Amino acid sequence: MTALMLSNVNKSFGNVHVLKDITLEVEEGEFVVFVGPSGCGKSTLLRVIAGLEDASSGEINIGGQQVNLVPPSKRGIAMVFQSYALYPHLSVRGNMTLALKQEKQSKAMIEERVSIASRMLNLEPYLDRYPSELSGGQRQRVAIGRAIVRKPKLFLFDEPLSNLDAALRMNTRIEIANLHRALDASMIYVTHDQTEAMTLADKIVVLRDGRVEQIGSPMELYNNPANQFVAGFLGSPSMNFLPEGLLGDGGQNTIGIRPEDLFLADDGPLAARVSHVEKLGGDTNVIAKVHDQSVTARLFGQHAISEGQELRFTYAAEKAYRFDADGQRLR
Numbered sequence: 560m561t562a563l564m565l566s567n568v569n570k571s572f573g574n575v576h577v578l579k580d581i582t583l584e585v586e587e588g589e590f591v592v593f594v595g596p597s598g599c600g601k602s603t604l605l606r607v608i609a610g611l612e613d614a615s616s617g618e619i620n621i622g623g624q625q626v627n628l629v630p631p632s633k634r635g636i637a638m639v640f641q642s643y644a645l646y647p648h649l650s651v652r653g654n655m656t657l658a659l660k661q662e663k664q665s666k667a668m669i670e671e672r673v674s675i676a677s678r679m680l681n682l683e684p685y686l687d688r689y690p691s692e693l694s695g696g697q698r699q700r701v702a703i704g705r706a707i708v709r710k711p712k713l714f715l716f717d718e719p720l721s722n723l724d725a726a727l728r729m730n731t732r733i734e735i736a737n738l739h740r741a742l743d744a745s746m747i748y749v750t751h752d753q754t755e756a757m758t759l760a761d762k763i764v765v766l767r768d769g770r771v772e773q774i775g776s777p778m779e780l781y782n783n784p785a786n787q788f789v790a791g792f793l794g795s796p797s798m799n800f801l802p803e804g805l806l807g808d809g810g811q812n813t814i815g816i817r818p819e820d821l822f823l824a825d826d827g828p829l830a831a832r833v834s835h836v837e838k839l840g841g842d843t844n845v846i847a848k849v850h851d852q853s854v855t856a857r858l859f860g861q862h863a864i865s866e867g868q869e870l871r872f873t874y875a876a877e878k879a880y881r882f883d884a885d886g887q888r889l890r
């Protein structure tokens with residue numbers, strides 16, 4: 560069954576058209592990530608799905624039911640916000656049980672659900688603490704616990720990890736992946752962070768300026784981007800784009816080469832002058848100028864390369880992407 564279906568959803572604030580004809584599906588049990596640059600409409604789309612904003616037109620279907628006119632609390636969804644949005648005057652247990660109490664669920668059922676969720680999230684020692692007595696990571700786990708106990712048909716996460724430091728982000732990312740596996744729930748997750756998108760998603764939806772640019776599995780999008788925007792958006796460091804003319808091919812198109820597909824070669828076609836080197840230990844990122852174009856090469860291992868050095872790079876022809884003047888992929 561389909562957990563969520565959006566058909567031609569539009570949203571305008573006054574005369575600002577923010578979401579443009581969004582059509583997509585989330586299958587039951589699927590983990591779908593929305594990515595895109597700041598302001599492209601990710602949060603607005605999530606809020607329209609949750610019912611916190613009304614769609615201006617189009618249809619929203621959750622678990623087989625059209626929900627355009629159904630209030631948020633009746634949509635069978637639970638949302639986890641970046642800001643956690645916990646009630647400061649309620650304990651962890653109080654925060655986790657509030658919605659169930661409001662739904663007048665039985666005491667035994669509430670106990671059982673809190674017990675299962677707090678065990679899953681390692682929150683058992685903290686049930687009687689208040690949010691102010693918890694770390695950022697613990698607060699985020701409470702916010703997730705509060706969503707889990709409601710057994711929603713669909714989980715919505717709005718940049719849940721962006722307030723955490725790098726190490727905690729990684730741990731929490733792994734916890735969310737484990738949680739998804741354990742709950743077998745349908746989840747939609749908004750993020751800026753492409754590592755989160757690539758590692759968590761069954762399916763990524765790339766948005767740009769309120770439109771869907773491409774939908775696919777992380778590897779489909781990485782290996783087969785439909786256009787220059789998607790090619791440049793996924794991958795870190797980003798894909799290099801060079802005018803075809805620079806590579807001696809004479810055409811007017813743009814050639815895309817990923818940093819990991821550039822290699823040092825004395826007779827390589829790309830003559831470059833190194834402008835910056837990032838030594839990461841396992842890898843070395845070399846940022847260099849080819850004529851006036853900046854390119855980044857990600858070389859495996861450690862290299863004695865320094866600023867100002869002249870190098871030549873090569874690449875395998877089958878690893879090069881071609882885009883026309885409008886940024887559409889040429890095959």
Ligand SMILES: Nc1ncnc2c1ncn2[C@@H]1O[C@H](COP(=O)(O)OP(=O)(O)OP(=O)(O)O)[C@@H](O)[C@H]1O
Nearest residue numbers: 572575577595596597598599600601602603604751
């Ligand atoms: N209530 C509102 N009234 C008017 N414009 C709004 C409102 N909410 C959002 N917008 C506009 O809609 C666009 C999309 O905003 P949204 O917050 O959905 O983007 P986003 O992709 O989530 O961005 P970010 O990654 O920066 O959080 C922006 O141009 C924003 O200014």
